[in-house]
Amino acid sequence: GAVVSQHPSWVICKSGTSVKIECRSLDFQATTMFWYRQFPKQSLMLMATSNEGSKATYEQGVEKDKFLINHASLTLSTLTVTSAHPEDSSFYICSARASGTSDRYEQYFGPGTRLTVT
C-alpha cells in the first residue's frame, strides 16, 4: 500500500531557531500534499495544501512566512517552521494524494512529527 514517511519523528529546538520537517511519498507520486497540525486532544487542523511545482495555499490564520512549505518534487514536501516559539509545539502530520486519483481515493497520512520548542 501507499506509504508516506516523515522525518524527523520528533524534534526539540530552542525558541527562535528554525526546524525543517520532510514528508515523502515512498511508493507513489503525490501531486498534492497537505500539512496538518494537531494539538493534544484536538482534531487535525489543515494548515496548507501544496501542489508540486506551485506555491502552497494556506488556510486562514496560518502565517505563510512562518510556515514555509516547499513541494519541489512529486515525492517530497518540506515544512519549515521559522523562528519557532513554544506555542508552535505541536504534532505536525503530512498527507499525500496520488496523482490521477479521484476524490474517491485515499489521502495517505504520514506518521507525524512531534515538535517541542523550549
Added chain:
Amino acid sequence: KNQVEQSPQSLIILEGKNCTLQCNYTVSPFSNLRWYKQDTGRGPVSLTIMTFSENTKSNGRYTATLDADTKQSSLHITASQLSDSASYICVVRVYTDGSQGNLIFGKGTKLSVKP
C-alpha cells in the same frame, strides 16, 4: 458550518467486548465519509471509506455504517483487542465540483481496551 461531531469522547471496554462509536455531521455538500484509527503519536490510518450510496462497509473486525439521510455514521468494533486502543476519527470530505474538497475532521473517540 461544516462540522463533524463524535461521541463518546472516550470509552473504556474490556478485551473481547464489542463497542460502537458514533459520528454526526453537518457537512454539505457531502462527498464521502472515512473512519481512521490513530495510535498515540502516530498518523491516522484509514479503516473505511463510504460514499453517499454505501450504507455499510467492513474491514475485518471493523464495520462502519452510514445513514446519509440523518447524516449519521457509526463504527462497530467486534471482539475488541488490546491493540484496538487508539483514537478513532470520523472524517467527512466536502464535495467540490471539479476539484478536491476539504476534509472535515472530528475530534475523535479515544478507545481504551483493558485486559
